[in-house]
Amino acid sequence: MYNLLRFIKINQFLLLFILIEGFSVFLLLQNNSYQANRAIKFSTQYTSFIHSYTASFSDYVSLKETNDYLIEENAKLLTLLKNETSFVDSTLIRNKKYHYYPAKIINNSVSKRNNFITLNKGRKHGIKEGMGIITKQGVIGVVHSVSAHYAIAISLLHRKSAIGIQLKKNKQNGILKWKGFDYKSATISDFPNHIPVIIGDTITTNSHSVIFPEGVNIGIVENIKKNKDDGFFNVSVSLFEDFNQLNYVYIIHSDEAAEQLNLEQEIKEDE
Amino acid sequence: MNKHFIKYLGLLPFYVLLQVLVLNEVLFSAYINPFLYVLLIISLPLKTPKWFLLVYAFLLGFSIDIFSGSLGFHSTATVLIAFLKPFISKITIPHNILGDSDEITLKKVGPKSFITFSLFLILIHNSCLFIIEHLSFNLALSGKILASSVVTLIIVLITQLFKQGK
Numbered sequence: 001m002y003n004l005l006r007f008i009k010i011n012q013f014l015l016l017f018i019l020i021e022g023f024s025v026f027l028l029l030q031n032n033s034y035q036a037n038r039a040i041k042f043s044t045q046y047t048s049f050i051h052s053y054t055a056s057f058s059d060y061v062s063l064k065e066t067n068d069y070l071i072e073e074n075a076k077l078l079t080l081l082k083n084e085t086s087f088v089d090s091t092l093i094r095n096k097k098y099h100y101y102p103a104k105i106i107n108n109s110v111s112k113r114n115n116f117i118t119l120n121k122g123r124k125h126g127i128k129e130g131m132g133i134i135t136k137q138g139v140i141g142v143v144h145s146v147s148a149h150y151a152i153a154i155s156l157l158h159r160k161s162a163i164g165i166q167l168k169k170n171k172q173n174g175i176l177k178w179k180g181f182d183y184k185s186a187t188i189s190d191f192p193n194h195i196p197v198i199i200g201d202t203i204t205t206n207s208h209s210v211i212f213p214e215g216v217n218i219g220i221v222e223n224i225k226k227n228k229d230d231g232f233f234n235v236s237v238s239l240f241e242d243f244n245q246l247n248y249v250y251i252i253h254s255d256e257a258a259e260q261l262n263l264e265q266e267i268k269e270d271e
Numbered sequence: 272m273n274k275h276f277i278k279y280l281g282l283l284p285f286y287v288l289l290q291v292l293v294l295n296e297v298l299f300s301a302y303i304n305p306f307l308y309v310l311l312i313i314s315l316p317l318k319t320p321k322w323f324l325l326v327y328a329f330l331l332g333f334s335i336d337i338f339s340g341s342l343g344f345h346s347t348a349t350v351l352i353a354f355l356k357p358f359i360s361k362i363t364i365p366h367n368i369l370g371d372s373d374e375i376t377l378k379k380v381g382p383k384s385f386i387t388f389s390l391f392l393i394l395i396h397n398s399c400l401f402i403i404e405h406l407s408f409n410l411a412l413s414g415k416i417l418a419s420s421v422v423t424l425i426i427v428l429i430t431q432l433f434k435q436g437k
Contacts, residue, residue: 013321013322013354016321016325017325020325020328020329021347021350021351021354023329024329024332024343025343025347026343027336027343027346028343028344028403029343030342030343031341031343040341043337044340047337050288054296109339111304112304112404114341114404116339152340180411181302182301
């Protein structure tokens with residue numbers, strides 16, 4: 001017993017280090033679990049409050065850009081109204097089954113491996129987990145957790161984000177992922193090599209998704225590399241949206257999509 | 272010593288807010304992300320009780336983590352450098368320069384020792400942080416670690432110049 005106490009006394013620094021570092025690593029490993037989500041949801045209420053203060057300051061600075069953006073979007077919508085045949089081409093109007101909630105980004109990052117976005121709309125505004133987030137220029141992410149007034153979304157710039165995409169010209173499907181570092185481009189790995197794809201092709205969302213409507217523009221093909229091991233293409237896509245300049249977004253939701261999801265879930269349970 | 276406890280606990284929220292509201296928002300490049308809060312661990316006096324050093328490092332890292340929305344990353348890296356600090360100070364700082372309760376500053380220990388000492392700590396901190404974030408190691412990641420460390424060091428040195436002016 002005496003020896004044990006002496007051992008603890010001599011090595012107290014090391015033992016305390018192991019204890020605290022162990023706890024940190026435990027937190028690290030817990031990051032995807034239910035408890036961690038609860039903890040983050042709880043702290044979001046307070047951190048978002050501080051972030052929304054600073055966001056309101058940067059609002060003034062970016063008023064000009066926001067105006068330009070709104071004018072551009074208004075012009076686009078006005079031309080759509082006049083020219084009804086182009087309804088077919090519009091993302092915002094063609095998918096009538098989708099509800100659009102406007103939201104403002106109050107915290108965002110692009111330099112980490114796993115980036116999250118904090119939005120100023122929450123449960124009280126009808127936002128739920130799993131809703132999609134888009135702008136007129138592309139897909140932004142998916143809502144991950146919701147508190148009363150705020151929501152946290154997994155950005156497209158996240159290890160776990162995977163978005164079903166298609167080539168606009170021939171409807172060939174693939175999955176878009178982010179490999180880190182450059183927030184202006186993402187990658188489609190394992191793209192079959194028999195599909196004709198050239199630099200400059202437009203990439204949009206595909207019709208399989210229950211989160212995003214079909215045909216939301218995402219980016220253009222920037223570079224095509226053949227994978228030496230399996231012969232598939234690695235296609236890097238230059239994104240239309242500048243994630244570092246994000247300000248206003250639309251949270252979208254579709255009742256019909258929820259119905260589709262339920263139906264597909266039933267099949268999975270039967271198997 | 273109590274004076275330092277209070278001073279450093281008071282500086283903690285200031286540096287945390289500076290980090291999350293200013294430095295994390297300013298995007299120098301996708302490869303550069305400076306972490307100025309490491310300065311608090313660098314400048315804590317050498318004779319600080321070791322339990323305080325570790326607990327303080329955890330509190331610091333944990334506060335940054337809460338604002339980043341994912342737990343454990345910054346606290347793991349910061350506690351690690353707090354643990355290694357006494358060993359690194361032994362090999363980089365001549366041991367008769369500092370009094371018992373002197374903070375480690377550029378003025379006190381001289382530019383050569385200060386730069387090697389802080390560069391060691393910053394490099395270890397950034398390597399640890401970025402490697403557990405990316406869970407891989409390649410050329411792009413080592414570039415990110417080096418670039419971020421150098422920029423962090425430059426910002427740390429700038430704060431030291433302000434202190435010297437007084």
